[in-house]
Each structure stands twice: as C-alpha cells, then as structure tokens.
Amino acid sequence: MAFGVEQAKRWMSIANDHIQQQKQYLTELDQAIGDGDHGLNMARGFQEVVEKIASANYEDLGSLFKDISMTLIAKVGGASGPLYGTAFLRMSLALAGKKEADDKELIAALEAALDGIKARGKANVGEKTMVDVWEPVMEFLREKESLQVKEAALLAKEKMEHTKELEAKKGRAAYLGKRSVGHIDPGSASSHLLFAALAEALEG
Amino acid sequence: MKYVSLVLISHSEEIVNGLKKLLNQVQPDVSIAVAGGNDGEIGTNAFRIKEAVESVYSEKGVVILFDIGSALMNAELAMEMLEKTDHIAIADAPLVEGAYIAAVEAGLGKSLDEVVRACEQAKQMVKVVRSEVE
16 A cells, blocks of 8 residues: 555544544543643644645655654644654654655554654553553554554554553653553553544545 | 853743742853743743753753653753754753752852762752651
8 A cells, every 4th residue: 555645644634633523532531640731732733733734745755754743842842742753753764765655664664653652751561651552553563564554543442442451650640650540541542543543544 | 161051941931930040149150041831831842942952052061950741851852853962961850959059060160970960969858857756
C-alpha cells in the first residue's frame, strides 16, 4: 500500500477530527489521574498541525513530518508536546527524501517513532503510558511485515483499555500510585486515536 | 562571560520571572534567562528553552534548572536542537533552592561542574530542623 504525502495529510486530518471530538473525554481521563490538560493540549496541537500542513506543498514525507513535529513541540505545553513531537521528528528522519513509503519503510518509521517516545519519556511497557499501546502495536506490525492497520488499530484499543489495570510509574499519575489503577491512561487513549486514524486514512 | 549563566524553566511564567528577580537581588552579576509557560498558558516549550540558553551562552557554561513534569523532557529536547552542548548542563535540583545556590556559586566565579554539584546538594538541604523530643 502506498503511503505518500496525501495519505499522511489525510492521517493527520482524521486524527485531528477524532481528537477534537474526544477532547472532553481525553481531558476527563487526565483529570482523573493527571493535570487535566491532555484534551486541550492535543486539540490545540493537532488543529495547528492540520492548518499548517493543509496548504503547504511537500517534496517528501520527511519535510511533512518535520513540520508536524515542530508544530507539536511549539504548541503543546504538556508532556504530549515533546513526546509526540519527538515521535514525528524520528519519523521525519526515517522518511527523509522519500516521496512514498512502502509497508516496510512506514513500519520502520513508526518503529523509530516508538524509540523516540521511549527515549524522551524514559518509559517502558507496564508503566501506564502511551508505550503500553505503541510497543505491542509495533511488535504486531513488525511480525506481520505488512501494514495491517485495521488489526493494529483494534490491538491499540485493546491495549489502551488494558492500561486501566496498570499502576502508573511515570508522569503526574505516578504520584497517585495504586490509586491510578482503574483509570485509562490519557496518553494511551490519544495514541489509540492516532492508530485508528491511520487505519481510516489508509483503508477508508 | 566571566560567570556561569543560569536558565530557569517553569510551567509558569510568573514563577521564573519572580525567581529571576529574587536572584538578581542576591547576585546581580550572573546572567539569568527564563523560559516560563507556553504562549501565555501553563506549560513549557522546547523552542523557548533553546532561545533562553542561547541568550546567555558562553564557554564559561550554562546551568539549566527546571520545575516539574514535562519541563525536563522539553529541556532535553532543547539540548538536542542546540548546535553545541559542551558547556551546558541540566541540574537535578529543586528549582528555587537550587537556583539560589547556583546564583551564589556562579557569582563566586566557580566552574560549571562546581556550580552544578553545589546546586544539586540542595536536594539534601535540611529546611526545618525538628527537635527529637516531640
């Protein structure tokens, strides 16, 4: 399946639609165990992203993802700014000079994004963060070696729901310790929205 | 620059502006730059941190102090965006007490390593001496 600038733009546009619709939900998740700014931050950041990339022309995927990254870093004040900003920055490096990416190349770029998130947040699986969605989804895609995005989105949803059972070890929620159990991690919820949007952008 | 400079990062613009004012009174010779808030809202911003570091940079050194949460992630991101980071250090210290010590030590002409080490000691500082009989 071909993934070019047009598909990437559609991914961001659908992701933004989801985030705007779920803004209140993401905020409620964050109010329960964090500082309550996740919905607002993500909505502001992705709105800016969509506006920035909509009218611009891009020669390659690298420059498009660089713009996405820089916009998120500049506009999102909470932890999701540097985390998603780093993720898209790593994708932009992996896709530099490419007009289109095949399955293998896009999976490698998403893998680089995950590495970036882990390096920035110093988080690993089981700590109730977005890594609890990204890591199993990337494991699945790596194994399949093809972009089975619908299955990946379903897995992302399942793994997001699984964060409910985990005790937070990172971020503001870690102060709550065991009291964080029973709540979905907001970062895992927005990560699920990104994978769901990718599936819709590529398969309709 | 003769002295190590300071960069203060907070989610709140008012916190670092106030802290800078306090430190200027204690030690007016040390250069201090602030990166507080994000577009007037609560948050931190890697680009603003980068600019703050550049504005007070010298080979004598820059020590970065930050408040909570994502401030560290954005400080590290800013470091990656900077061209040279040889003389820049992020201190693992509480913001107010750490910056106070850093300003005093920097004003004494100490090296970057010495300033960082001194302000990281702020973590062990006893602020309230409790009597053993209570």
